[in-house]
Amino acid sequence: xxxxMSLQNxxxxxxxxxxxxxxxxxxxxDDYLAMIKVAQNPEHGDYQANFAMGLAKExxxxxxxxxxxxxxDLSNFPWLDTATVAGPGFINFRFKTEWLADELTSWNQxxxxxxxxxxxxxxxxxxxxxxxVAKPLHVGHLRSSIIGAALVQIFRYLGHRVISDNHLGDxxxxxxxxxxxxxxxxxxxxxxxxxxxxxxxxxxxxxxLGDFFDTFQEGLQSQSDFDLDKVNLLSQLMNLYLSGxxxxxxxxxxxxxxxxxxxxxxxxxxxxxxxxxxxxxxxEVSKAQKxxxxxxxxxxxxxxxxxxSKNPVVAAYRLETVKLHAGDAENVSLWQxxxxxxxxxxxxIYARLNISFDYQHGESFYHAMLPDVVDDLAQKQIxxxxxxxxxxxxxxxxRVSVVRKKDGAFTYxxxxxxxxxxxxxxxxxxxxxxxxxxxxxxxxxxxxxxAKSWGYGNxxxxxxxxxxxxxENGRPIKTRDGNAVQLHDLLDEAVHEARRLYELNRLDRxxxxxxxxxxxxxxxxxxxxxxxxxxxxxxxxxxxxxTDYRFSLKKMLSMEGNTSTYMQYAYxxxxxxxxxxxxxxxxxxxxxxxxxxxxxEERRLVLKLLQWEDTVVATAKDYSPHYLxxxxxxxxxxxxxxxxxxxxxxxxxEELKQSRLKLCQLTAIVxxxxxxxxxxxxxxxx
RNA sequence: GCCCCCGUGGCGCAAUUGGAUAGCGCAAGGGAUUUCUAAUCCCUAGGUUACAGGUUCGAUCCCUGUCGGGGGUACCA
Numbered sequence: 001x002x003x004x005m006s007l008q009n010x011x012x013x014x015x016x017x018x019x020x021x022x023x024x025x026x027x028x029x030d031d032y033l034a035m036i037k038v039a040q041n042p043e044h045g046d047y048q049a050n051f052a053m054g055l056a057k058e059x060x061x062x063x064x065x066x067x068x069x070x071x072x073d074l075s076n077f078p079w080l081d082t083a084t085v086a087g088p089g090f091i092n093f094r095f096k097t098e099w100l101a102d103e104l105t106s107w108n109q110x111x112x113x114x115x116x117x118x119x120x121x122x123x124x125x126x127x128x129x130x131x132x133v134a135k136p137l138h139v140g141h142l143r144s145s146i147i148g149a150a151l152v153q154i155f156r157y158l159g160h161r162v163i164s165d166n167h168l169g170d171x172x173x174x175x176x177x178x179x180x181x182x183x184x185x186x187x188x189x190x191x192x193x194x195x196x197x198x199x200x201x202x203x204x205x206x207x208x209l210g211d212f213f214d215t216f217q218e219g220l221q222s223q224s225d226f227d228l229d230k231v232n233l234l235s236q237l238m239n240l241y242l243s244g245x246x247x248x249x250x251x252x253x254x255x256x257x258x259x260x261x262x263x264x265x266x267x268x269x270x271x272x273x274x275x276x277x278x279x280x281x282x283x284e285v286s287k288a289q290k291x292x293x294x295x296x297x298x299x300x301x302x303x304x305x306x307x308x309s310k311n312p313v314v315a316a317y318r319l320e321t322v323k324l325h326a327g328d329a330e331n332v333s334l335w336q337x338x339x340x341x342x343x344x345x346x347x348x349i350y351a352r353l354n355i356s357f358d359y360q361h362g363e364s365f366y367h368a369m370l371p372d373v374v375d376d377l378a379q380k381q382i383x384x385x386x387x388x389x390x391x392x393x394x395x396x397x398x399r400v401s402v403v404r405k406k407d408g409a410f411t412y413x414x415x416x417x418x419x420x421x422x423x424x425x426x427x428x429x430x431x432x433x434x435x436x437x438x439x440x441x442x443x444x445x446x447x448x449x450x451a452k453s454w455g456y457g458n459x460x461x462x463x464x465x466x467x468x469x470x471x472e473n474g475r476p477i478k479t480r481d482g483n484a485v486q487l488h489d490l491l492d493e494a495v496h497e498a499r500r501l502y503e504l505n506r507l508d509r510x511x512x513x514x515x516x517x518x519x520x521x522x523x524x525x526x527x528x529x530x531x532x533x534x535x536x537x538x539x540x541x542x543x544x545x546x547t548d549y550r551f552s553l554k555k556m557l558s559m560e561g562n563t564s565t566y567m568q569y570a571y572x573x574x575x576x577x578x579x580x581x582x583x584x585x586x587x588x589x590x591x592x593x594x595x596x597x598x599x600x601e602e603r604r605l606v607l608k609l610l611q612w613e614d615t616v617v618a619t620a621k622d623y624s625p626h627y628l629x630x631x632x633x634x635x636x637x638x639x640x641x642x643x644x645x646x647x648x649x650x651x652x653x654e655e656l657k658q659s660r661l662k663l664c665q666l667t668a669i670v671x672x673x674x675x676x677x678x679x680x681x682x683x684x685x686x
Numbered sequence: 687g688c689c690c691c692c693g694u695g696g697c698g699c700a701a702u703u704g705g706a707u708a709g710c711g712c713a714a715g716g717g718a719u720u721u722c723u724a725a726u727c728c729c730u731a732g733g734u735u736a737c738a739g740g741u742u743c744g745a746u747c748c749c750u751g752u753c754g755g756g757g758g759u760a761c762c763a
Contacts, residue, residue, distance in 0.1 A: 035705090037702070038702085040705080040709090041706075041707085048705090050704090050705055053705080053743065053744080056743085063743080087705085088705085088706080088743060089743090090705075090706065169763065172762075172763055173762055173763070174762090174763080386760080387760080388761085389761055391760065391761085399689080399758090399759065399760085400760045400761095401760070402761040403761095404761085405760090405761040409761080411761070411762085411763080412763050415763095438690085438691070438757075439690095440763085441690065441691085441757090441758080442690075442758060443758095443763090445690095465691090467691085467692090468756080468757085474755090474756095501725085502725090508725095509724085509725090512719085512724085513720095514723075514724085515723085517723085543698090543700090544699080544700080546692090547691090547692070547699085548691095548692080548756075550699095552698080555698070555711090555712070558711090558712070559725045560725075560726095561711035562700095562710070562711055563711090563725095565725060566725075566726095569723085569725050569726080570725095570726090572725090573722080573723065573726085576722070577723095580722065614702095615702090618702055619702095622703090624702085626700085627702065630700070630701095630702090630710090633710080633711090637727095641726095641727070643722075643726075643727085644718095644727050645727090647722070648722060649722050650722075664722095685723085686723085686725080
């Protein structure tokens, strides 16, 4: 039973007692009631019920007969126009048009409330965005940020308490890489000028160096006649090559500040560069730097011969990470120096995307809690030792998650466990939603199972998984030189393109003798921003989040079809008419107006408007913002049809004009609300 | 090797989780404009839902197998 008033609930409430009467399995009642839904084909009716077939099996009768009996029981419902049986036993419902009109009148108040009444408010922690702060955000972070932010708004609108938390990757290996890079590869003058850019550059270089050795080693291992002679030969060749480079560049010693990257084309080592989102593997590789010989000179590197010979760079930055975690004074102070720079960069993007968080508790926040957490889990034998590490797996054959490494360092699984405990202690949430890339499915499966054994089985832990962001050819998005596309560049591009298209469109309309509103430069900037950013967000949200997503600026800004621009434009049209009517919007919003639904366009529009609450509920239930987008697309399309067929300001009578103005207003309110839930802004004119 | 996800008109995607004749947008072709903002609306064409079986009143959806694509697979996160 829901106290949320909606068309669907009206039907369900009406059918509940009737179904109960026939049902032999009362526990199935809700399943059957769930089979009442919006008609798939409007020609069949407004809503349909598909339960007669299932019921038939249960009762051993013919579905059509059962359906007819149910219809008979419904005959005294005044709001029902027709209920008919079709096909194998579908029941089609059609509401009385006058009743819909009256419903809309009372709905006028409800839709203007800032949130819906919730009969059962719950606490949700939503964990989203969660970038590595050691480097600039790029497209990979977009989906988590946008989907997460939308879910926050949607759950809040439904009356729930939502705690949004950005689980920053601010303590992991990325910082070890940054520290190593800072100590060995930094260009000091550049760092002085622009620390953010220089740290980003250094990060990419360290990554490349590490990958160089991986590739190098793979090459060695693939040689079947791998032997000492070959290694010696390679070493000689390398020295030869290096002395050439040095001569050419007039460099004698190869030292940190002078390390240069030779330009080269390579497509081999850059092929696993999709960011994993949450504290993701920065497997992003810049271009080939095979020519580069590292200057891994730290004495401390000798500690681990094995990993040194495998990959000295990786060994070196791991060591920096270990030192940071162990509280090494220099590294900690450098971490404190880097963090504000990193955060500043990230906050800039959030500001543009209009995304915010209640908390930004990164990995570092939980660091001190890890020993206790892991000890507790070990003591309860939820974790077990294996090969020097402390691991979790559900059973012998299940996948293993390392929680504490053999060198004593904690992994992100340990951090995530501590985070669950912390969130439980602080917020006692009903659910925690992790908006993270699908590739971490295994991790979360293990994490959730482990948390359950640990005693947190009462929290609804959900991995809100989403697919990769790909380019128009279905490949990971990269710049021409093989780097991941940075988010601010991409947003710039979107806004720039929005402006260009606006100008084009404006010239077009002027050529056709249309009257164009004169906008100031600031207003045009605003249009470009709202349209551009909206396009990026909507394109992402309108797609089923579980599938991969092809990022195409051209398509998302085409301004035709199912794009945010289409919705924003429909909104502008609503507002345009209302403005011309001379009515005071706020005052008119409080007025109850008699609604006339004489045309099919008006009726369809109203029916869609009244499905608003059901849509938001369904969206939240499946954590699927694209339901909301589909609704918006329908609504805006129906409004445009209404706009074409039903004159508002020139309606035949004053009453009809008022009625239609009210439809414009309610449509405007719903479009704006829906877009806002998705994190997309609207304009009054464009 | 093992595990997970995906395969739907030329392209990009839906199908509210087992419902009726599989929808929509681009792109293609045709039409509407002395406009309430045409960034719009209407019409046409385009499909054996990768393939082969199975389950049942009914399958894009569930099961088995095959092919193709992506991802994961213990000390990165």
